[in-house]
Amino acid sequence: MTTSHTSDFELDRPGSVIAAVPAVLGFVPEMSLVLVTVDRGDLGCVLRIDLSEDMSDQIVRLAEVAAAARPDGAIAVIVDEHGAGCHPCNDDYRDLAAHLADELDSWGIDLLGAHVVDRVATGGRWHCADGCGRGGVIEDPAASPLAVAAVLDGRRLYTRRDELQAVIAPDPARSEVLAGQIAAGVPPAMSDADACAAISEARAAAAHLADGGTLADEVAARLGRALRDIRVRDTLFGLAVGEDAERAEALWVSLARILPVPYRTEALVLVAFFAYARGDGPLAGVSLDAALRNDPTHRMASMLDQALQSGLRPERIRELALTGYRLAEQLGVRLPRRRPTGRRAG
Incomplete structure (x- = not known):
């Protein structure tokens, strides 16, 4: 799930709406049900689930998540590579759309339209899920105003969701090595001085990577242990609004x-926080999915996931990063200068 808010958009043109989906999701959806919420005429939250034979429970949850942002309405896009030429399938599409409409209606949300498309690409074809007879050709997704805005913001657009997931794909061999090093050196507890040293080491490691260096196992192990300390992790959130945000996120x-x-979970939460703060909902989403698979009860991951799903804007998340500066002051740590208010943190 990811969010966007824009008025430079024509919601009454299905070809335009469908073409904009990759720019908002961050990748091109395949075999998916995508729900685009509409709030006072603007694009709101965009959510996606996989198509499957029994989607009842998923649709209930989808409607519940969509309702968190209290939108006026929603538009459904069913992405099915067999959709354009499979007329017998239209009964399935119609039933799917009807079920979704009922669930949304229970939350006071109108389903304004449901469209089936074979592929979200130039030349892809769409038609109404309810058999209304309307249809057409997909506009160029790369020329969508939202795609242009994403590129100007420095966001990368991925061709597939698995390409996005590959950004944070684990390296099992390296993880096994680090597991042994971490287990061999776990301290009883971190003092304030230890926390300060860990924060400084994280910044130094980020700068070293940015200069083309590599992350030594012993450094990675120490940082992994340190991230389990809430004071360290929450202080490092502050870097998301600092001048070294890109370096820190790469680390x-x-x-x-x-x-x-469980050390990977804390790093995933930091990736998600930094991505969210700079407006990259897709990367934040896959990072939180991975973190919550590791630890479904993780408090910060759950809080960020709820904020993302409810459409909380990145600028509100950046306010949370300011807590990191207050914690740094309490610990006696100096963080980099904050970026001016109103400027993106990435």
Whole structure:
């Protein structure tokens, strides 16, 4: 799930709506049910689930999540590679749309339209799920105003969801090595001085990576242990609004790939927080999915996931990063200068 808010968009043109989906999700959906919420004429939250034979429970949950943002309405896009030429399938599409409409209606949300598309690409074809007779060709997703805005914001658009997931894919061999090193050196507890040293080491490691260096096993192991300390992790959130945000995020991605569970979970939460703060909902979403698979009860991961699903804007998340600066002051740690208010943190 990810969110966007824009008025530079024509919600009454299905070809335009469908073409914009990759820019909002961050990847091109396949075999998916995508729900685009509409709030006062603007694009709101965009949610996606896989198509499957029995989607009853998923649709109930989808409607519940969509309702968290209290939208006025929603538009459904069923992405099925067999959709364009499978007329007998339209009964299934019609039933799916009707079920979704009922669930949304129970939350006071109108389903404004449901469209079936074979592929979200230039030349892809769409038609109404209810057999209304309307249909057409998909506009160029790369030319969508939202895609252009994403590129200008420096966001990468992925061709497939698994390409996005590969950003944080674990390295089992390296994780096994680090698991042994972490287990051999776990301290009884971190003092304030230890926490300060860990924060400084994280910043130094981020700078080293940015300069083309590699992350030594002993450094990764120490950082993995340190991230389990809430003071350290929450202070490091502050870097998301600092001048070194990109360097820090690259370090969290590296750690998320090589650390063993449960240490990997904390790195994933940092990746998610930094991505969310700079407006990259897709990367935040897959990182939180991975974190919650590791630890379904993780408090911060759950809080960020709920915020993302409810459509909380990135600028509100960036306010949370300011807590990191207050914690740093209490610990006596100096963080990099904050970026000016109103400027993106990434």
